[in-house]
Amino acid sequence: MDDSLPTHRIDDQATPPGFQETPTAPASTGTASTADRLRAALAARDPQAPALAEDAMRAAPADYDVPLLAALIMLVAKQPDRALTYLKRHQKRWVPGKRTDLLTALALAQQGHVGRAGTMLEAAGLDTLYRAYGALPQGVNVAEWLGGRLAEIARKRGRSPPPKAKPKPAKPARPTPRAIAMPAAPALPDLPRLEAGFTTSIEFANADAIRVTGDLPDPTWFRLRGELTQLGLFQGFDELLCLPLLHGVETHWYQVETVRKVLKQYRGRVLLADEVGLGKTIEAGMVVKEYMLRGMAERVLILTPASLVGQWREEMAEKFSIDCATTHDKLLRDDPAAFWAQPRVIASIAAARRKEHAALLAEQGYDVVVVDEAHHLKDQSSASYHLVNRLQKRFLLLLSATPVQNNLIELYNLLTLLQPGIFKTPKEFRAAYMVHGKPREPVNREKLRDLMRGVMVRNTRALAALRLPRRHAATLRAAPEPEEAACYRVLTALVRDVAADGQHRLAAQHLLSAAGSSPAAAAVAIARFRERHAPDKSWSALQSRYAALGAGAKQAALLDLLQRNPAEKKMVFVHHRDSLAHLAGLLRARGMAFATFDGSMSGPEKDASVAAFRDSVPILLCSESGGEGRNLQFCNTLINFDIPWNPMAIEQRIGRIDRIGQVREVFVFNLATAGTIEDQVLRILDEKINMFELVVGEVGAILGELEEQQDFSTMVLEAWLQASDAARDAAFAALEGQLTAARRDYEDAKQLDEALFGNELDAG
């Protein structure tokens, strides 16, 4: 990262004329980048600049310059809190440097912490205008404003701080406070800062008993004593039994600390509110496993959004060796009573809250209940809340990265589930903690945090020292040959016909998805469809046309990518097995070395593939399960040969290499044939939620609300299958609107939670 000081010369002519009142250019200037628009707004001192900055932070939070420029705009607009929020976000992705130091110091000064600001500037060597100017974000020219701020800091540090209350008109200078200041530091406006002593003492409890020799060796009793000592460590949860029994889990210290705290301090009732991507699921799984190993839990219920049931089942089985029944099982429909009587169940919360199931659930007793995406319980009058409230449970783990979305009363509701009575009645909570008419603003933040400390853990990426690498994503839209485009049009029309009455939806999805992957996959998918559903001859003709196509439009783009920078390792994700086989044949024919990794392989075969990829071959062709549970951080390039319609699946692919331990920049290439559903899906995800710039885990958080009723891929299919082009465009426009709103809601909730919880509720 380049955070070096630019070598600008400051002279009178280069000094900007200051902010003008002239309106700035509109935000949508076409080719101008987001950062350039911010620079323009800053240069013109546009009154709309703060709003533009907010939009820019939503649109391009991962851009290096955008958060810095947005923070600077907020400082110019005298909104230091927002500036600090943006700087914090910048620091989550980038190593802090002089730019962040300068802007942070200016924000602190605006908040009244002039002493800290001055110290920070001095420490960073930014206490002169020349140096500070060089540390401004590149391309901005606010020397006059900056000079004023630095002079103000210097002036205020030299005398007593201004009163906190509303500013008063200038008064005659008062006598200096030198005569009445504390003797230790009469000239300083701040209370001199002292450090508490930190002492360590070690006491040998039984040094006299230490034996250095003996007569008769006694290995049995010696071993038993060792075991007794180890078992003693497990008392009180200081040592975790579960750690050696986890599979494919790379545990981090903050996760272990969190689990310890949950077990010891919170006694199994806690809101786990870690920031996205820090592994709340792993923490919850460890807690469940620990309780089971200690014989403290037998019956476990995990409630989760429907779209995550499968993922939870897999993780619990593979990582924690805990097999669970799920609401996908047939038994739920055949015999609900028997289904819910099972000791370990992962349930879609939507299914569980249905009246007939909720009644059965209420009769069961559970040792541990886990609720994923627990912000769905924010409303006390909702069926989900009633369900969890009525459950008979000993330990309760609520998981949410954004527990408070709109109103502090949501926090009351969640924490009251964990510790009934913690905040007394809603009325008392409102009176004690909420500003009247401002439901998002706490009256006494510190007191609220003190209470939350007893029921909530929130680890942040800053605590975990998690610096995610910069990610670059590019979408390559391959123009299809006329015959391939024609085949796709015919397929779309045929699929619309067969799915018109609401039937064959799964088949329709599979056919279109296969055609978006490769002609080879399309031909095989059509053949299978014909076998099962015996449709008319037009399907047969289409199958022949696809079979005759051979290479699809994306093939050339893939080969081009693979041949560039040949020494760099590249993972190629292919959803459709027939496409995978086709590509394997193609690479083999061209003499390109590669390894494969797919779900049908045994564990040792997968290990061998990953080893070959790491040590000898530059390409790994893999299915959706590619690299699961393996360390692949040695690779930093990922190619999505085909695009799953489910964004979570795309995110999981990215997460294979963009994870803790990846130190290089990550490159993601998406291949799509123009005019296909995948093309449309990529456009929506890229433009509306900036999917490829999100931290792994955030997609799920954004789609959470949207997918309450229907998953994203179904929505895409529904839109695509509209009868007319106009109806299709309208359906996609509606979907885009929903996504944009979901992203905005998520960002709002994230900001609110950051402000509310800060970084004082972590497990460290």
Next chain:
Amino acid sequence: MSSMLAEPGPLQRFVAELLTAEGALIEPIEPEGLDAVVPPSLQQALGVPELCRLGFGTALPEAAARVGIESDWLERCARVMGERGRWTKVMLDASAGLGDAEAALAHELALDNATFRLVAARPAWTRYLLFDLRYTAISDEKRDGVLRCIVNLATGALPDAVLERITPWLDDAGTDAVPPDSSMLPPDWPRSRVLDVLRHAVPPRLAEALAQFERGLRRRLARDQDRLHAYHNDLYREAMRRAAGAAEGDPVHQREQLRIAAIGREYRAKLDDLGHKYALRVALDWTRTLELVMPVVRLEVLVRRRKADRTVWLDWNRLARRLESPPCEDSFGPERPRLACDDAVHLVSAAGLAACPGCGKPYCRACHPGGCPKCGRA
């Protein structure tokens, strides 16, 4: 045992072995239980009847008594165990040879201010003492663990790296192997010497084991300090503002001055409280000692300094295939010695030969453990 029975957990395994060692008859039952016929002495110590059924899982076998880690069963087991199992002796044999002794020595020993040369390398035997120490660290939180310390009685080395490599073999080490003639083994150390080495060697190793724990509590301490300062700073500035508004000699001015002094006092008192809250106290409890007899290759090395030279012996462990570093004769810590002192050619780390903070003259802490020979500063 039926092959259909589930794999017992660690507690069940331990209790079964303990009962068996004490002469009880046991039979595993499902789910996660044991039926036992217990001799009278054990009945009393464990507080169970002659025919008892014990359950270890969440679901208990019918009429079983629950045995859990969080119950008092570990104390009962400790009572049964008494002082047994505190010491044993095992032998580990290994035949690997040392190919290039010079290269091994050059790899392991690096002295910045002295030269050394290999005089001889010959097969030998050594005795290690391995001490298991349970530690309990208490600050605002608690952390328990077991620290293992190893001492080579032939060379005085504290080879942590070798310990790491041989640990997997220790469980299978036998007592029935034929030991070498006692004349080939290094003699016992006086107990006081062993304790002295442990007193030096344990603190730095303990600090390593508790590093993460200490980082966490220092972070919490820093956070509390910030909060404390912010609170008192607000009070202080408010009082300063009011005092500045009144003329000197004015009662308001005097009152605010007193208030400012009181704020300072309270701030310091609260900081003291924080210091007490986060003070780290570690209690060490020796649990057992293992005497390990092993074949080694012993290297005789001549270390030469300007005014003197000295012969040191280093062992190459045949199982770990690694040469043991000499200990820092000042700290006995995990870091390798890098320097040799002038007079006695003690091998020490940089801190062991650092300048005296009083007079600035470097001196060897191994020669002068009491303090600087020039100015006397400890």
